[in-house]
Amino acid sequence: MQTDSTELTLLHNRLTSICREMGVAMMKTAYSPVFNEGFDFVCSLFDREGRMIAQAEYNPSMLGAAIYTVEWMLNEIGVECFRQGDVWVHNDPYRGGCHLPEHMLLKPVFHKDELFGFAATIGHIAEIGGKAVGALAGDATEIYQEGLRLPPVKLMDRGEHAMDIWKILMTNHRTPKLTWGDLHAMLGSLHIGESRLIELLEARGLSRTLDETKELMQRAEAWMRREIEAIPDGEYRFEDWMENDGITDEPRRIKVAVSVRGGEIIADFTGTDPQTRGPINATYAVTAAATYNAAFHLTDPQVPRNAGCYRPIKIIAPPGTLVNVQHPAPEIGGNSETHCRIIGVVMGALAQAVPERAAAADGATGCNFLFGGIHPDTGEFYANYHFENVGWGAAANHDGNDAQCAPLAISRNVPVEVFETRYPILVRSLRLLTDSGGAGLFRGGLGTERILEIRAPEMTVSALFDRMRIPPWGLQGGSAGGTTSISIRRAGDSDFRLFTDVFHTVTPSKFSNIIVRQGDLIRIVSSGGGGYGDPFQRPARKVLNDVLDRYVSPQQARNLYGVVLREGEGTLSFDEAPSRTMAGERGAASVNLKA
Amino acid sequence: MASNSRYIVGIDIGGTFTDVIALDVETGHALSAKTPTTPGRFVAGVTNSIKTLGVPLHEVGQIIHGSTTCTNALIERKHAKTGFIGTKGFSDEFDIQRMIRRWGKTSWSAIYDLHQKKPAPFVRRHLRRELDERVAYPGVVVKELDLDEVRCKAKELIEAGASSLAVCLLWSTVNSSHERRVKALIDSEFKNVYVSISCEVAPVVREYERMVTTAVNASLMPVMTDYLATVKEELNSMGFRGSLLLMQSHGGVADPEVLKERPILTLRGGPVAGVVATNNLGKTLGTKRLISCDIGGTSCDTAIILDHAIPLTDETEVDYYPVKIPTADIHCIGAGGGSIAYVDAGGALRVGPESAGASPGPACYGSGTQPTLTDANLVLGRLSADEFCGGQIKLDTDAARSSLEALSRRLGCNVTTAAEGIVRVAVANMAESIRLQTIDRGHDPREFSLVGFGGGGPLHASLLAEASSIPEVIIPLQPGVFSTVGMVVAELGYRSQTGCLQPLASVDPIKLERSFREMEAAGAAMLRTSSTKRGDVRFSRSAAMRYTLQEWEIQVGIDVGRIDHHGLEKIKAAFHAAHRARYAFAPEDKPVEFVTLYVDSSLPTPPLRHEPPVQGDGDPAGSQKGTRAVYIDERMGFVDVSIYDRVRLEADDVINGPCIIEELTSTTFVQKGWQVTVDPMGNLIVRSLESER
Amino acid sequence: MVTAPVSRWFAQASEDFLNLGAIPPDVPRVEVRRNALDPVTFAVLGGALFSICQEMDITLRNTSLSPIINIGKDFSCAIFTSDAQLVAQACNCPGHVGSMHYAVLSCISSFGFENLNEGDVYMLNDPYQGGTHLPDITLITPVFYKDELVMFAGNRAHHSDVGGSCPGSFPLSDSIFEEGIRIPPVKFYDRGSKVPSVISMLLANVRTPEEVEGDIEAQLAANRAGARGLVRLMDKYGRDVVLCAILEYMDHSERAFRNSLNIPDGSYTAEDWMDGDGKTEGARKIRANVVVKGSDVFVDFTGTEAQARGPINSIFPTTASMVVAALLALTDPTIMPNHGFYRPIHVKAPSGTLVNPTFPAPAVGFPDVCNRIVEVIMEALTPVIPDRVIAATSGTTTNCFFGGTNPTSGQPYVWYNINSQGGWGGRSDADGWHNVCFIEANGWDIPVETIEYRYPWRVLAYKLRDDDSGAGKFRGGKGNYLALTPIGHDVQFSVNGDRAVTLPYGLFGGKPGASGKCTIYHKDGRIERVAPKMLKADRLIVRQDDVLVIEAPSGGGYGNPLERNVDSVRDDVLDGIVSIESARHDYGVVFSDGGRVVDFIATAELRAQMFNAYETRSAELNSINRKPYTLDDDAGH
Known part of the structure; x- marks a missing residue:
């Protein structure tokens, strides 16, 4: 069947805008900041065989996985089980989900009693019970510790609340009111998606629309193939490390060989370390999502995001490894931390093929910081899942962005004012951290420093960080970006110290359920991006501006960029010639990961 | 002959x-x-x-x-001084005794009773020795047996006075080589000492039960010899x-x-005879569903007989010591003629389980003062003071009555009501016991006949049948000595068992068939050592099975000919059916496993032919020997009923209840609403008139 | 969190005494025509009701899958009136049953009585909504007779795992959220058909879904058997006769209790301490004031410490059930426990304390607290009923949980070890039992052969401890010594014990029992004593070929050991229960001929000499020998 291109474009745009509308509805009606401010959700549409036909540009980590989340669930449930008015939910990483907090809600859409497809949303519910407040227990050793796990179950049964399930959810989550609100926001969003789709089907007819969506998928696939064909054939290898798993303080390797052959990419993760006891394991869906994510970064962002564009990308991930974990290992950090690293290694490999499109490593950690307790004002439980922005890697033609959500997501920062109204925390400061961007011809983006003051008699905190010791690598002679840290200054102390020192946690970056008290300060530093190219090639004027803007300190300007600054008459100027001969000193800057 | x-x-x-x-x-x-x-x-x-x-x-x-x-x-602990040899680290299980508190007066009080008595270890600590050897599941030797150690430990025990030795090593059910070598050594090096090893005595998984069973056996060897x-x-x-x-x-x-x-x-050779006799009667009458009910002086023993098979169990205990041997599944409750009636702290009437026994005996025997079930029956006129036990014992009605007076005062009623209450409570307790074995196992009591025997069986059988909705009662000939019939009609039999802990799915049918054949050969050899010649040995196979992960088994008969894959499927289906019948559900998609295999080998018995009674004309008048005032129920009170002499009854005689039939060894009481027919062999068939309407 | 109505009911016990026999006024009850029953029918029905519970018990035991249920018998079955009063129980765990009617109440109040339908089965495990601790899943079935809800059948079983932060769901939790999946009252069956999402959700959150599913099927079968039995009984005797007998029967138990209480009027107080809560060290006080007034008993826990951060809190229903257990044990244990028995009992337990914690306090470790509640009540009554009380028992089940993956099958497993039970205290007329489950529960141990068949472990020793402790005229029983090693894999391990510091006390001159211990003998020779100050730890790793040794506390002695019968001392020495040294030092019995023969002359002399020394300290020795652990300078962080 030959379909009019214009019609197809119109259909694609319409479907995408339905997804966007779903997203807006969700954002505006949700209760928890990670939703309404953090944007940690996606909205998409599927046909009745479970193929994605459209999505809106929300959280890419979920988007890559959603194709599995829906497909595996339909296989389990059977498409015949869906009835009008049903809404199913599931969050099981071992059934195609990313990690437990991300709940997928799926609503069948019927046109004249015939199933067309599904509206779906995935949202990160901030608190889902489990070992640690906010679910991300940095020292979990099984999935059972990570929160309430939902196999596919009906949340709504022909329009009625399935009360037993709601009661169990409300009982097991620490902040049931937020869960109630967020799930209802998702339900509302699905309702909008469903209504808009029905309107569309009434206008176009069901079978025609199905045919056209099929065509859309084929076109997306063909486009993606063309994009890949533009990458030189070859096999490109790369590896990077997770610095520990939260249980034993040893680094774990992720290894990839990316083959580009014509219009197809095969990412083979054979050689990656075995799955860990701690929670940094990625499920197959996470690894796939991360690979797609990397590939999409290196190809035309215009390629329509439906099931078609995923087809030319294949993933080989040996079961039982860090990138294809087997039940019942923990995996909650696999989606926030390891996901970033997988994107990084695939990009690092492909950077060798298309250096001009590649960028140095980004901060690549969620800096997940979880806290909660009984709010002294309300007497009710509060819990929050907080993440930090990081610096992005510099690329062949521009500096890395400062303080931006790691590439696995596009989540927004929760405003300090929102934060402080909800939680008994005072944000003492939030600023870019000087020198945290990797030096280079193009400088890596800066990470941030945030200092929080605890304003409740006590609070339970947990952390799931990485990049605390192994910094984000630079490319083409650029330096590594700054590392992360989380530290605490107990009330009455004068210094910040690591949690390993104060609370004897096994690792400084991953721990759970530490009790902190009123007046304690917590300092969170996020990582910067790696630099690109020789820093000595960076124009001295730019270095000077960075120093003036306090992105770079005078010491670093001198030591890494070879730019010596002179102070006089209230201004700074630079002295280029003598210092740039110190090139021999730049040591640990470049890609040097095996340290 | x-x-x-x-x-x-x-x-x-x-x-x-x-x-x-x-x-x-x-x-x-x-x-x-x-x-x-x-x-x-x-x-x-x-x-x-x-x-x-x-x-x-x-x-x-x-x-x-x-x-x-x-x-x-065993009960009097007058058995041999027994030493125990076990695997290093585990002989204290004699003291641990499965840890559960269950020695209270009632099953519910045990969990609260701080003063109950935990039984002493069957073998005391100083008579136990351990060997540094170890076998692990599924039969791997982890630590080799050291025969020098065996020699040394056995010597120590014998020097400490043990005349019998019990040996139970961990996992001897899957690898018995260590146990057998221990036995061989002791047999050859130590004379005059008895040895019993667990793989021979009780090859069942669960070490404490096996240890005790083996020790009990060892302790009885010299006694038996x-x-x-x-x-x-x-x-x-x-x-x-x-x-x-x-x-x-x-x-x-x-x-x-x-x-x-x-x-x-x-060990349980006594009570089982009545069940065997009942089963024999069932075969003769062609009745497939019988409840054998033996009411004696202290207890009421009931058993369910289906399809001419004696029900078996291996959950037997003697004085809280587990005895893992195949035993007739007889439900015994403390309700017999000697059961003492009393009023508890809350003012409720209770009967048993304490019994006045043979001494002092019921109040009416003359030396006791506490009222018993026999006293109640005497006061109600259902027993004759003069004809009890063929006149060998004279009963004292006044003593019975005065023993009941104190009780009736506490209950706030007259003596007759108290006596009637005692009988009803005792009968209700017996009915409860029957219900546990019938209804609760999926059997409908309305399809059964109750065989009442023992001194008190015929007296209570029609009451008990009424309380249990059983429509028919059979009082056999000479009910007072009916159990002895079981002795003479019992088959020469031996039950072989072997542990077979493995999933049905992984069982090789050829090996299973071989195991059964070996057991059959062993059983036959065992029977042929006896000097009798009774024809061909018959075998019947069965297995204790369960769903994987369950711990309690159901015994399933295996009658599939030579076992092959198809046969395994049939065994599985039989297990599902048995589980469903017992527990009302059967998860048929779940894996099933074998635990123990059994083979019953038997040699048939020569037939018993009673001399049939004279054919009568249906009128029992000639057998009547008088009348007596007998209490019937609340409405009718005492009524003069006819007393018949059983030996004079003729075949086809029909008598309507209420009536009393006396004979040398027992008294039959037939309640109103029941009718007795004398069958051609002389059994009394008592049927409920109500159930026939 | 919306407060469940049932917790509002027992929150009343915070301010004032709550009569345990009282029923909330808003619970509807079915009409019963009360006729006078003849004593015989009454007795017959009493037996029949108990038999129904027993049949439930056998069904559940025989068809369940996890050893903690089918061998450990950590479950209980009971039947209730339509207004949630206990009728009869076939109990294994005293802690389960005195508390189970709160689960029935919770179902009634949560769904509304009029919404309970024939064919429904309700499930719950949330301690704050009628449960005990999360591993105990309760199933309640309404029993209908001729279209009318007349009774309930219920049972509660301890599952091998319900998720949460460590295998076996016994973590050192900060809050209930870490302890596993919480099930509010939900319909597991709705008018005869299974609600598929409830079970699938439950199974997705537990480490042992196969066992949990099978065990729940067994629980269902037990309730079915119970319902069947009740209907049969009403068919036979008539609805009114049965319901009437039940009411009579409660009155009967009440009378029996009042008649046999036999404790002088007065006010009696005692305190005892838990070692620590698992999160922070330092003893936690439990205080009980017992007032006997006629045949009523008032137990007031005011003065008990605030609820713990760690999981040693006993929610009100379990606290109440232990008051019931203690009073039954001290009066006449043969009284059939039912709701009538509760009527003379009144309990006050301030909210926010160890014995009546508020949400979201962790509660999984309640059994040890429960046992201490029984002991505190006994301690309080020791001066007035010295013959009925006993010296301290182990005070803990020293529960251990192992989670790992079987190297042979590749399947994950969770093993709940209940074999580490302690000794019981000496009594006024007999020695304490060796190695018996403490009073809160009552299970069988799991045979070593069953352990080795089901789990990739090797048991190296399962025996009595060989230290000398608990000397007395009647000595305490010995605790258990269990040595284990995992085969071919590493295991996650948690332990929840007590009496590691506050020893099981002796009475009237009897010596205290030995403390609980847990030690890992590492393959490399390192010896690690686990949590020596409170024996509570989670997420430890036992590696392949390491040896784990768990020693359960032994019971305290009763009476002056110098008064112990010399023959008994000799027998104990012969059997290695008491060492020759202890015989001399504790009992004043001297042996000659290498320990075989008692030297009677030397013994008489030594005893006289020691007795004089004893006299001078009699004030100290006539009291309870216990010392609370006090917090040193090593407080937690």
């Missing part, structure tokens, strides 16, 4: 009476008698009772008895040339030579 083996004699030695029966194998006729038990002098009891029958000993081919020697030795030697010697000196056989707890009889090695198999 030669005249020197004309009789088979069965002897049942009870607490109060010794019952004896002689079966004339030529005519099939039986003679019976009841003599007082001679405590502590069993041999004399045996010989006395045979003398009472007037049967010349040299004409007796077989004497079969249910020996209480082992049971009494001595007893047999004495009995045989005495009988021989009196001219007995036949063979002596013993009843086993599962209802088969065996040659004592075999039982010398496993005396433990005789």
Whole structure:
């Protein structure tokens, strides 16, 4: 069947805008900041065989996985089980989900009693019970510790609340009111998606629309193939490390060989370390999502995001490894931390093929910081899942962005004012951290420093960080970006110290359920991006501006960029010639990961 | 048949009476008698009772008895001093005893009772030794046996005074080599010491139960040996040339030579005889669903017989010591003629389980003061003060009545009401016991006949049947000594068992078939050691099975011919069905596993033919010997009812209840609404008129 | 969190005494025509009701899958009136049953009585909504007779795992959220059909879904058996007769209790301490004031410490059930426990304390607290009923949980070890039992052969401890010594014990029992004593070929050991229960001939000499020998 291109474009745009509308509805009606401010959700549409036909540009980590989340669930449930008015939910990483907090809600859409497809949303519910407040227990050793796990179950049964399930959810989550609100926001969003789709089907007819969506998928696939064909054939290898798993303080390797052959990419993760006891394991869906994510970064962002564009990308991930974990290992950090690293290694490999499109490593950690307790004002439980922005890697033609959500997501920062109204925390400061961007011809983006003051008699905190010791690598002679840290200054102390020192946690970056008290300060530093190219090639004027803007300190300007600054008459100027001969000193800057 | 083996004699030695029966194998006729038990002098009891029958000993081919020697030795702890040899680290399980508190007066009080008594370890600590050896599942030797150590430990125990040794090593059910080597060494190096090893005595998984069973067996070996030697010697000196056989707890009889090695198999040889007799009666009558109900002085023993098979269990205990041997599944509750009635702290009437026993006995025997079930029956006129036990014991009605007076005052009623209450509560307790075995296991009591025997069975049977919705009661001939019939009709039988802990899915049918064949061969060999020739050995196979992860098994009969894959499927289906029948569900998609395999080997018995009664005309008038005032119920009160003499009843005689039928060994009470018919063999068939309407 | 109505009911016990027999006024009850029953029918029905519970018990035991249920018997079955009063129980765990009617109440109040339908089965495990601790899943079935809800059948079983932060769901939790999946009252069956999402959700959150599913099926079968039995009984005797007998029967138990209480009027107080809560060290006080007034008993826990951060809190229903257990144990244990028995009992337990914690306090470790509640009540009554009380028992089940993956099958497993039970205290007339489950529960141990068949472990020793402790005229029983090693894999391990510091006390001169211990003997020779100050730890790793040794506390002695019968001392020495040294030092019995023969002359002399020394300290020795652990300078962070 030959379909009019214009019609197809119109259909694609319409479907995408339905997804966007779903997203807006969700954002505006949700209760928890990670939703309404953090944007940690996606909205998409599927046909009745479970193929994605459209999505809106929300959280890419979920988007890559959603194709599995829906497909595996339909296989389990059977498409015949869906009835009008049903809404199913599931969050099981071992059934195609990313990690437990991300709940997928799926609503069948019927046109004249015939199933067309599904509206779906995935949202990160901030608190889902489990070992640690906010679910991300940095020292979990099984999935059972990570929160309430939902196999596919009906949340709504022909329009009625399935009360037993709601009661169990409300009982097991620490902040049931937020869960109630967020799930209802998702339900509302699905309702909008469903209504808009029905309107569309009434206008176009069901079978025609199905045919056209099929065509859309084929076109997306063909486009993606063309994009890949533009990458030189070859096999490109790369590896990077997770610095520990939260249980034993040893680094774990992720290894990839990316083959580009014509219009197809095969990412083979054979050689990656075995799955860990701690929670940094990625499920197959996470690894796939991360690979797609990397590939999409290196190809035309215009390629329509439906099931078609995923087809030319294949993933080989040996079961039982860090990138294809087997039940019942923990995996909650696999989606926030390891996901970033997988994107990084695939990009690092492909950077060798298309250096001009590649960028140095980004901060690549969620800096997940979880806290909660009984709010002294309300007497009710509060819990929050907080993440930090990081610096992005510099690329062949521009500096890395400062303080931006790691590439696995596009989540927004929760405003300090929102934060402080909800939680008994005072944000003492939030600023870019000087020198945290990797030096280079193009400088890596800066990470941030945030200092929080605890304003409740006590609070339970947990952390799931990485990049605390192994910094984000630079490319083409650029330096590594700054590392992360989380530290605490107990009330009455004068210094910040690591949690390993104060609370004897096994690792400084991953721990759970530490009790902190009123007046304690917590300092969170996020990582910067790696630099690109020789820093000595960076124009001295730019270095000077960075120093003036306090992105770079005078010491670093001198030591890494070879730019010596002179102070006089209230201004700074630079002295280029003598210092740039110190090139021999730049040591640990470049890609040097095996340290 | 030669005249020197004309009789088979069965002897049942009870607490109060010794019952004896002689079966004339030529005519099939039986003679019976009841003599007082001679405590502590069993041999004399045996010989006395045979003398009472007037049967010349040299004409007796077989004497079969249910020996209480082992049971009494065990209960009185007069068994051999026994040493135990076990695997290093585990012999304290004798003290640990599965840890659960269950020694309270009632099953619910045990969990709260701070003063209950935990039984002493069956083998005390200083008589236990451990070997540094280890076998692991599924049979791997982790640590080799050191024979020097065995020698040394056995020596220590013998020096400490042990005359019997029990050996139970971990996992001997899957690899018995260590145990067998221990036994071989002791047998060859130490004379005059008995040895019992667990893989032979009780090859069942779960070490504590196996340890104790083995130790119990070892402790009884010298007892049994001595007893047999004495009995045989005495009988021989009196001219007995036949063979002596013993009843086993599962209802088969065996040659004592075999039982010398496993005396433990005789532990429940007494009560089972009644079940065997009932089963035999069922075969004769062609009745497939029977409840055997033996009510004696202290207890009421009930068992369910389906399709002519004696129900078996291996969950038996003696004084809280587990005895893992195949035993007839007899439900015993403390409700018998001697059961004491009392008013509890809350003012409720209770009967039993305490019994006045033979001494002091019921108040009406003259020395006791506490009211018992027998006293209640006497006061109600259902027992005759003069005709009790063929007139051998005179009952004192006044004593019975005065014992009831105190009770009735506390209950706030008159003596008659109290007496009637005692009977009803006792009957209700018995009915409860029957319900647990019928309704709760999926059997409908309305399809059963109740066989009432023992001293108190005929007296309560129609009441009990009424309370349990059982429409038919059978009172066999000579109900007071009915158990002895079980002795003479019991088959020579042996139950072999072997552990087979593995999932059905991984069972090789060829190997399974082989295991069964080996057990059959062993069973046959065991039977053929006995001197009798009774025809061909019959085998029946069964297995204890469960769903994987369950811990409690259901026994499933295996009747599939030569076992192949198809046969395995049939076994599985039979298990599902059995599970569903028992527990009302069967998760058929779940894996099933074998735990233990059994083979019952048996040699059939010669037939017993009672002399049929004279054919009558249906009118029992000629048998009536008088009337007596008997309490019927609340509405009717005392009514004069006819008393019949059982020996004078004729076949086809029909009598309507209420009535009393007396005979030498028992009294039958037939409640109103029930009708008695004398069947051609002389059994009383009592049917509910209500159920026929 | 919306407060469940049932917790509002027992929150009343915070301010004032709550009569345990009282029923909330808003619970509807079915009409019963009360006729006078003849004593016989009454007795018959009493037996029949108990038999129904027993049949439930056998069904559940025989068809369930996890050893903690089918061997450990950590479950209980009971039947209730339509207004949630206990009728009869076939109990294994005293802690389960005195508390189970709160689960029935919770179902009634959560769904509304009029919404309970024939064919429904309700499930719950949330301690704050009628449960005990999360591993105990309760199933309640309404029993209908001729279209009318007349009774309930219920049972509660401890599952091998319900998720949460460590295998076996016994973590050192900060809050209930870490302890596993919480099930509010939900319909597991709705008018005869299974609600598929409830079970699938439950199974997705537990480490042992196969066992949990099978065990729940067994629980269902037990309730079915119970319902069947009740209907049969009403068919036979008539609805009114049965319901009437039940009411009579409660009155009967009440009378029986009042008649046999036999404790002088007065006010009696005692305190005892838990070692620590698992999160922070330092003893936690439990205080009980017992007032006997006629045949009523008032137990007031005011003065008990605030609820713990760690999981040693006993929610009100379990606290109440232990008051019931203690009073039954001290009066007449043969009284059939039912709701009538509760009527003379009144309990006050301030909210926010160890014995009546508020949401979201962790509660999984309640059994040890429960046992201490029984002991505190006994201690309080020791001066007035010295013959009925006993010296301290182990005070803990020293529960251990192992989670790992079987190297042979590749399947994950969770093993709940209940074999580490302690000794019981000496009594006024007999020695304490060796190695018996403490009073809160009552299970069988799991045979070593069953352990080795089901789990990739090797048991190296399962025996009595061989230290000398608990000397007395009647000595305490010995605790258990269990040595284990995992085969071919590493295991996650948690332990929840007590009496590691506050020893099981002796009475009237009897010596205290030995403390609980847990030690890991590492393959490399390192010896690690686990949590020596409170024996509570989670997420430890036992590696392949390490040896784990768990020693359960032994019971305290009763009476002056110098008064112990010399023959008994000799027997104990012969059997290695008491060492020759202890015989001399504790009992004043001297042996000659290498320990075989008692030297009676030397013994008489030594005893006289020691007795004099004893006299001078009699004030100290006539009291309870216990010392609370006090917090040193090593407080937690």
